[in-house]
Structure formats: C-alpha cells, structure tokens
Amino acid sequence: MVRVAIIRFPGTNCDLEMAWAVKLASGDPEFVWHEDGGLESFDAVIIPGGFTYGDYIRAGAIAALSPILEEIRECVEEGLPVLGVCNGMQILAEAELIPGTLTVNVGNRFICDWVYLRVERTDTPFTTKYEEGEVIRVPIAHAEGRYYYENPEEIEDNVVFRFCGPDGDVSEEYNPNGSVGCIAGVVNDDGNVIGMMPHPERAAHSLLNSDDGLRLFESLVEWCRS
Template identity: 50%
Template sequence: MKVGIIRFPGSNCDRDVFHALELAGAEPDYVWWNQRDLSNFEAIVIPGGFSYGDYLRAGAIAAITPVIEGIKDVVKDEKPVLGICNGAQILAEVGLVPGVFTLNQKAQFICEWVELEVKTTRTPFTRLYQKNEVIRMPIAHAEGRYYTEYIDQLHDQDQIVLGFVGDNPNGSMEAITGVCDQEGLVCAVMPHPERASESILGSDDGLKFFKGIIDY
C-alpha cells in the first residue's frame, strides 16, 4: 500500500512517519509541497514540524500550497488522510476537520508523554483499538489547544477521536486532542503516534494508527 508523506519547509517528523509506516507494512514515499497530483497514493499522512516556521499561525502558509488541492482530491476519492501535530493544524486550517488548534492555555511549548483515551474506532487509524482504550503517546506543541463552536455536533456525529486522560496539558475544550471529519476518513491528532511506534521508544501504542491504514 503506497502512502504519501507530505513535506513542507520546516517539516521535521517526516522520517519518523516513514519508519513507522514501514514497520506497519506500508510503502511510504515523500511528497513535496508543490506536487498537485496525489492519485497514485492510497493514503496520505501530513507529519509534524513547523511548516514555514509557523509564521502567521501554525499551518496558515502550508494551507495555501498546491499539495493541499491534491489532498482535497484524495478526500473526494474517499482515501484516508492523517494529520499529526502540525499536520492536524493544517487540516483544521483548510477546513477538512472541524474546529481549530490554537495557542496552549499557558502559552508555552509542551513536550511530554500523556495518556489518551480512544474515543471512536470508526476511523481507519483507530479501528484496531478498543473504544475507550487508554494508550500512551507523546505530545510536542505550542498551538495544540482545541476549540470548536460545534461541540454538540462533534458528539452527535462521533467525531472526537482522542482525549487526554487526567491532566489537560494545553487547556483543550473537553480535553479533546484529536478529531475527524463526518465520514471518519480525515483525522487530525496532536499526539505523535510515530514517536510511540516501538517499545524501545517507551511505547508502541501508536503503531496501530499506521497498521489501521492497511487494515482499512
């Protein structure tokens, strides 16, 4: 299964995602920000980092690059799209998932391991977990606080993917740290599953995010 990994100037988790996808059994390949045609890929991952130095706000400049139109075509073709950290911010910026990821409540960069609850298993990325399963992955962001005006709609349509367990480190609404679109095929998460893809890293709980793409 060919999976495209989008690269922007400032992406820095692309190689980590490449490795995790290989561990899961996929065939990853890099895609630069100026590539429009993504039709040869069966899924897309937008990795973390600091695209364009997070100028204006995280994801704002990346949102107007040619590859975004290609990603929208992938969504129309009903193929899975995963955005991790900066990738999640980009997906929210272009309206492919509801809400926004904005400045942390304490206005500082947070880098720590957290416990997370899997809120839904209807996405390709969470289908191998159990609903309400608690998993462990790291976060690393300064703009990860989730907010939406349509929280009731998210509950009604089962669009909440991940939530913090216990402490809410960035002040997100209802401790939400991952959401999906109505169809469940576009998923935006702030935690880094690729950094929890092998037990030697401290946890392999995140590997199922990538194995789920193949299973789907």
Template identity: 50%
Template sequence: MTVAVLRFGGSNCDRDAVRALRDVGVDADLVWHEDGLPEDPSGVVLPGGFSYGDYLRAGAMASRDPVMADVRAAAERGIPVLGVCNGAQVGCEAGLTPGAFTTNASARFQCEHVHLRVENADTPWTRGFEEGEVISLPIAHGEGRFEIADDRLDRLDDEDRVLFRYCDADGETSSGSNPNGSKGAVAGVLGGSPTVAVLMP
C-alpha cells in the same frame, strides 16, 4: 499504491512518518509539496514539524499551499488523509476537519507524554483499540489547544467524530489531565468522513 507523506519547508517529522508506516508494512514515500500529489495515492499523511516556520499561525501558510487542493480532492474521493501535530494544524486550517488549534493554555511549548482515551474505536484509525481504552503518546507543541464552538463540539460528539480525549491513567478527564486546555479535552477528530482525521499528539 503508496502513501504520500507530504513535506513542506519546516516539516521535521516526515521521515519518522515514512519509517513508522514502513515498519508496519505500508509502502510510503516522501513527496515535496511543490511536486503535487502522485496520482491516486493509497493515503496521505500531513506530518509534524513547523511548516513555513509557523508564521501567521501554526499550519496557516501550508494550508494555503496549492498541493492542499490535491489533498482535499483526494479526501473527497475517499482516500485516507491523516494530519499529525503540525499536520493536524494544517488539516484544520485547510478545512479538512472542523475546529482550530491555538496557543496552549500554558502559553508555552510542551513536550511530554500524555494519556488519551479512545472515544470511537470504529474508524480506520482506531480499529486496533477498544472504546474507552487508555493509551499513552508524546506531545510536542506550542499551539495544540483544540478550539471549537460549543454547539459544534456537541455535534461532533453526537456524530461520534471525536477520536481521542486527553485523560489520566484511569481514563478520567479533568483540567489536570488536559495538557493544553483543549475544548472538551479533544485530542483528535474526524473530518466529514471517517477516512479523514487529525490528531495533535
């Protein structure tokens, strides 16, 4: 079986996703959104880029593409689904995970390396890390600020569904280490099951 990396008009990190997967021994292929998902893929990746030019809101139009019904159905069958950057925006807009990604607090596009603290190491996405470990990843987004109601964020924390938080090199969170002003410094979250995740960096 093969991981399907979905390509929308405006995707630009789709080939990077395929190469990264193949580099770690995972079979992966690009799938044009109009072709629909292959039957029973081993996973689905929603890659970064600017799907549909980010018109309306980042990820809004791609989230309503007919292929996303296939993605939701795959997620409900337990097939792993990962949204990265623009794919995270698409995933949230499609209801795969709670919350929304909005304009950065700086109101500008930001491209830099950031530190993340691993909040939950007991998921398919984070088993290679230790809880509390600090890693460094790049960001490149203008609408990466995670927003969610306070009570829903509390529920995500209670259910261990926050994967990563922005932090400094020592693992401490503060406004200075939160590059886009995300609520609770959240950088990645799980959907209703641990096999569905979105990650902004």
C-alpha cells in the same frame, strides 16, 4: 503494497519518523514535496509534524494555501484516508478539512511530554485495531495545540481521542494544553480525515517507551488493503 504519501513542506521535521512507523506497519511510504504533487497513485496521505514556514501568521496557515491541499481535498472526496499529526492537524484545520481550530496552549508555553489518550472511536481507518475506551500512551510536542470549537457538543461524534488519566478518567487535571472537552484528535464527518496533536509515530516501538501508536498505522494499512 499500500502506498502512503508523506507530504513535505518547508519546516516539516517529523517525516522520517512517520515513514519509519508506516514501514513498521508493512506500508510503503513515499515522500512527496508539496510543490510537486502527484497523489493519484497513493492509497493514503499523511501530513507529518514540524513547523511549516516557521509557523508564521499561525501554525499551518501558510502551508494550508499550498496547491497540494487541493489535491488532498480531491483525495478526501474520493474516500482516501488522510492523517494530520501535530502541525499536520493544524494544516488540516486551517484548510477546513476537519472541524475546529488550534490555538496557543494555556499558559502560552511549548509542551513536550508524555500523555494518555482515551480512544473514543474505532470505526475510522486509523483506529480499527484499538478498543473503544482503551487508554494509550503517546508523546506531545506543541505550542499551538489547544483545540477549540465554539459548540463542542455539536462535534461529539467527531472526537477520536481525548486527553485522559492512566485510568481513562477525562478531566481538566489531565488536559495538558486546555483543549475544549480534552479533545486531542478529531475526524471529519465522512470519517476518513483525522487530525491529532499527539505523535503516534513517536510511540511506534517498545524502544521508544511505548508502541501504542503502531496500531494506528497498522489500522491504516489493513483498512487500505481491505
């Protein structure tokens, strides 16, 4: 059984949905309190969404200073897959485990909506069950989700998901938060750490209006088994 650590911080609130999605993909999720640590026996790590420490200073800034991030860094160096969703992506960015940073949405408003994403890479632990260029439908819910990188052309190969229209058209018309290059998800240079603002765990079953997110977790489980 593929064991997946789901990290909990004060203010984490998407942990149960994340565990449910991992179970649907035949994985074995286990909650790990950030102060307890102990990631040695896990096959993968997920940092779910929420509002860690009330998003004081900046979203994810305080959580990124937790000692468990050093353990996660060791997992990354060993090649384990690590996923950060929404607040989890913000934490990974603050810890410099993925390129770029997240800032307030254009219009300075919290956005909760369904969006379309174009899959740009299928060679990561979380995207092998997608097709390159495929369009998937998932929800977003964030206030500080605008991705920024000073020279986006330098990280073109790191882009995993982009906001797009239902036909795959990438343009500012379909960019909900003003992210540079319509970027919705990025991977580190080694390809095993992904941060994404949209919530695949909230689109893991047809009863949720989309099951497009389930294949992300199925990809992870299959990758770990192989």
